[in-house]
């Protein structure tokens with residue numbers, strides 16, 4: 198019997214943790230096919246466990262760390278069916294997203310590019326052999342998804358600001374579109390997706406929740422549930438999509 202295998206990057210973040218918890222909960226209720234969940238953490242050490250859950254340390258800014266985690270997974274399984282990258286950066290202790298050009302600083306810009314854009318490419322590079330062996334079930338593709346952001350849409354940009362975050366998410370979107378074209382030739386059964394999770398109540402959005410309209414601030418659990426549902430309906434033909442939590446297409 199085929200095991201369904203997940204890899205969640207950033208499994209201790211707001212949305213990532215909610216995803217891991219939901220997959221663990223679903224796995225405990227569903228015995229066939231068996232489910233294995235690999236989840237990664239960086240600074241926040243995980244404080245929960247599950248029967249089918251395996252935690253791995255991974256710094257997505259360090260290619261060797263990504264490779265090591267992938268190698269550890271390869272010792273335990275020959276395939277992964279879904280990879281979801283939930284890691285991301287909007288602000289750090291010292292830096293907030295820029296309101297104006299004068300606030301743009303090289304180190305913060307490059308950190309955004311590394312965490313939000315480059316990391317997904319490097320993760321794809323190292324998990325490709327595992328995705329290549331994914332088992333198709335009921336004609337459903339394997340998944341390589343990254344949580345992007347609507348503010349990475351160039352055509353949707355009406356407000357400006359947040360140079361580093363917006364540019365890094367736009368770069369992520371281009372990278373994943375590129376990857377969908379490459380894998381459309383070499384890895385046809387993998388659907389590459391970038392997603393907008395809604396405005397979600399996590400530490401990432403906490404300083405910016407003031408202007409969120411009533412009812413528009415999602416819990417991490419709700420967002421994760423919606424994103425997982427959208428991914429479960431994806432077809433291989435939809436590879437290269439930029440979609441929101443409801444499955445609606447977002448213009449590039």
Ligand SMILES: NC(=O)c1ccc[n+]([C@@H]2O[C@H](COP(=O)([O-])OP(=O)(O)OC[C@H]3O[C@@H](n4cnc5c(N)ncnc54)[C@H](OP(=O)(O)O)[C@@H]3O)[C@@H](O)[C@H]2O)c1
Pocket residue numbers: 206207208209210211212213238239240241242255256257258283284285286287312344345346347393394395396397398399400401402
């Ligand atoms: N929240 C929102 O409203 C919202 C809206 C649009 C898009 N998004 C996107 O959704 C994704 C998840 O955001 P969130 O709200 O869940 O944020 P969060 O709670 O701040 O979680 C961020 C995650 O990124 C991980 N991370 C950061 N730097 C890392 C590194 N160098 N190596 C490995 N992991 C690293 C963190 O790991 P540790 O916890 O281990 O440090 C954490 O798991 C992000 O890509 C964000 O841009 C969020």
